[in-house]
Amino acid sequence: MEEKEISQAVISRLPRYFRYLGMLKDEGVERVSSHDLSRIMHLTASQIRQDLNHFGGFGQQGYGYNVENLYDEIGKILGLDKEHNLIIIGAGNLGQALANYMNFERRGFIFRGIFDNNPEICGTKVRDIDVRPMEDMKSFVERNNIDIAVLTVPKSCAASIAEQLVSYGIKAIWNFAHVDLNVPENIQVENVHLLDSLMKLSYNLVSHDKQGA
Amino acid sequence: MEEKEISQAVISRLPRYFRYLGMLKDEGVERVSSHDLSRIMHLTASQIRQDLNHFGGFGQQGYGYNVENLYDEIGKILGLDKEHNLIIIGAGNLGQALANYMNFERRGFIFRGIFDNNPEICGTKVRDIDVRPMEDMKSFVERNNIDIAVLTVPKSCAASIAEQLVSYGIKAIWNFAHVDLNVPENIQVENVHLLDSLMKLSYNLVSHDKQGA
Numbered sequence: 331m332e333e334k335e336i337s338q339a340v341i342s343r344l345p346r347y348f349r350y351l352g353m354l355k356d357e358g359v360e361r362v363s364s365h366d367l368s369r370i371m372h373l374t375a376s377q378i379r380q381d382l383n384h385f386g387g388f389g390q391q392g393y394g395y396n397v398e399n400l401y402d403e404i405g406k407i408l409g410l411d412k413e414h415n416l417i418i419i420g421a422g423n424l425g426q427a428l429a430n431y432m433n434f435e436r437r438g439f440i441f442r443g444i445f446d447n448n449p450e451i452c453g454t455k456v457r458d459i460d461v462r463p464m465e466d467m468k469s470f471v472e473r474n475n476i477d478i479a480v481l482t483v484p485k486s487c488a489a490s491i492a493e494q495l496v497s498y499g500i501k502a503i504w505n506f507a508h509v510d511l512n513v514p515e516n517i518q519v520e521n522v523h524l525l526d527s528l529m530k531l532s533y534n535l536v537s538h539d540k541q542g543a
Numbered sequence: 544m545e546e547k548e549i550s551q552a553v554i555s556r557l558p559r560y561f562r563y564l565g566m567l568k569d570e571g572v573e574r575v576s577s578h579d580l581s582r583i584m585h586l587t588a589s590q591i592r593q594d595l596n597h598f599g600g601f602g603q604q605g606y607g608y609n610v611e612n613l614y615d616e617i618g619k620i621l622g623l624d625k626e627h628n629l630i631i632i633g634a635g636n637l638g639q640a641l642a643n644y645m646n647f648e649r650r651g652f653i654f655r656g657i658f659d660n661n662p663e664i665c666g667t668k669v670r671d672i673d674v675r676p677m678e679d680m681k682s683f684v685e686r687n688n689i690d691i692a693v694l695t696v697p698k699s700c701a702a703s704i705a706e707q708l709v710s711y712g713i714k715a716i717w718n719f720a721h722v723d724l725n726v727p728e729n730i731q732v733e734n735v736h737l738l739d740s741l742m743k744l745s746y747n748l749v750s751h752d753k754q755g756a
Contacts, residue, residue, distance in 0.1 A: 341746055345739035349721070372723075408742045409749030423643045427636035433721065433738055439745070477748065502748040504741060508562070508646065510585075518751060520744035522737065525646055526558035528717060529621045531733035532652070533554055535690065535715040536622030538731060 336384050343381055344404055346371065351401040363394035413438045415475050416504075419491055420482035421446035421461045424506060428480060429456040442474050471498040478502045485509040549597050556594055557617055559584065564614040576607035626651045628688055629717075632704055633695035634659035634674045637719060641693060642669040655687050684711040691715045698722040 350371055354362055364382075368375040382400075385407055405411060416434075418425045421444045428434070429441050444461045446452060452463045462470065470476070479500045481488055488507030495503065502518040505511055508526075511519055563584055567575055577595075581588040595613075598620055618624060629647075631638045634657045641647070642654050657674045659665060665676045675683065683689070692713045694701055701720030708716065715731040718724055721739075724732055 336750075338743075341743055342739075344746065345736070345742040346723075348742065349739070407746065409745040410742065412749075414745060414748075423636070423640035427640040428737075430636045431737070434741060437738065437742070439741055478744065501751075502744050504744055510559075516751065518744055518747040520740055520747070522735065522740055523558070524641075524644070524735065525650065526555075526562070527733055527735055528647060528652055529558040529561065529623065529650070530551075530554055531691065531715050531717055531731055532622040532627060533557065533620065534731040534733070535627075536625075537549075538714075538729065 340381050340384055343373075344408055347378075347381070348401065348404045348408060348410075351397055351404065354397045355401050359397050361394050361396050366394070410438055413440055414478050416441050416478045416480055417467070417471065417476050418444045418480040418482060419446075419464075419467070419495075420484075421448070421451055421456060422482060425480070425482035426456050428482065429459055439478070441480075442476060443470055445470075467494070468498050471495070471500060476500065478504060480504045480506070481511075482506045553594050553597055556586075557621055560591075560594070561614065561617045561621060561623075564610055564617065567610045568614050572610050574607050574609055579607070623651055626653055627691050628653055628655050629691045629693055630655055630680070630684065630689050631657045631693040631695060632659075632677075632680070632708075633697075634661070634664055634669060635695060638693070638695035639669050641695065642672055652691070654693075655689060656683055658683075680707070681711050684708070684713060689713065691717060693717045693719070694724075695719045 347367075350367065351362075364375040364378045367373075367378050371378070382395075385403065416439055418429055418441060421429075425444060425446075429444060435441070441459050444456055444459050445464050445467050446461055447464045449463065451461050454461050471479075477500070479495045479502070481491065481503055483491055485507045488505070488509050489511060492503060492505075492511045492513055496513055496517055500517070503511065503513065503520075505519055505521045506524070508523055510521070513519060560580075563580065564575075577588040577591045580586075580591050584591070595608075598616065629652055631642055631654060634642075638657060638659075642657060647654070654672050657669055657672050658677050658680050659674055660677045662676065664674050667674050684692075690713070692708045692715070694704065694716055696704055698720045701718070701722050702724060705716055705718075705724045705726055709726055709730055713730070715733075716724065716726065718732055718734045719737070721736055723734070726732060
């Protein structure tokens with residue numbers, strides 16, 4: 331299937347389609363119209379048709395979408411038909427929380443190692459994953475075909491670690507450090523800036539209160 | 544200041560402005576042009592002027608923006624000039640990680656209590672915050688003027704807990720459960736769907752590989 335350049339806004343919605351289709355599939359639903367999808371997902375039917383058309387359009391007029399097909403296709407588009415090997419840098423609370431979250435593995439995101447510069451926790455395990463010293467990162471990345479690095483380190487050291495990771499051949503960084511990374515354009519970065527998210531919630535709370543007053 | 548309805552896209556960028564202005568402020572920078580901001584933030588200068596115009600426009604032609612003023616103003620817009628009282632529902636790894644993250648408190652987001660339905664951890668503390676049984680949630684929310692609830696529970700129980708929280712008077716939910724909540728329109732919800740974020744990264748990784756191949 332030919333793929334054109336697709337906006338990040340559309341891509342951001344794909345995992346949500348995947349989630350809802352998975353729910354319908356689990357409920358034994360075989361086909362769904364864009365109208366029905368629009369109702370449960372709180373999107374317009376035309377938005378849904380437009381979004382899915384980017385990927386070739388799997389719907390048929392008068393039939394709608396075959397749930398299992400569409401689910402599988404979107405899964406493939408999202409790269410979920412292959413395994414990804416991940417490492418976590420930073421074995422603090424957040425790094426441990428992510429390592430313990432089994433839903434990632436179920437989707438093919440496999441944590442292969444955790445790295446930390448604290449000698450006291452190196453050698454311990456989180457779940458069944460070894461915590462290793464930072465010095466071992468280079469050879470570990472090279473030997474284990476690691477493609478995604480998860481950055482759960484303080485922002486003060488995030489930039490230099492990101493630079494190292496790129497030099498080791500990492501192609502994608504899932505960044506939880508509260509700083510924007512300057513990496514080459516061919517490196518994919520997805521930021522989870524928790525404080526930014528909380529501030530957005532705070533804005534909506536305060537501005538809603540004002541409107542209500 | 545009059546505030547119009549502002550798109551969520553603009554609001555999503557505000558915390559990032561706030562972060563960069565905070566960095567400039569810490570570096571002792573007194574004023575900044577939209578051109579300089581655009582360079583460090585990788586946005587266009589006209590985008591920056593447009594965004595900030597939504598809030599009355601703090602810039603002056605030929606001078607640019609006063610860093611400290613703009614920082615303070617955006618902070619107020621984001622509701623950071625007041626304290627928010629938060630509770631966390633779900634004292635698992637992620638709930639504990641959030642409770643331990645001091646940057647939230649520094650911005651006025653104060654965790655007052657953690658709730659969990661596991662009797663074994665009720666009565667313990669995370670940092671200096673008591674873990675309490677779910678039955679105490681109602682009276683705790685009412686007594687402690689809680690305005691934000693953080694949901695770090697499995698998706699299977701997220702909907703019913705959200706419903707309870709709303710009935711107790713909670714006005715905002717920071718939702719980490721991997722499900723969309725159906726709450727009344729006057730309740731603010733900000734989702735952090737970690738798996739969706741990881742899938743987006745996977746999409747970009749895989750589609751970039753294809754283009755490169």
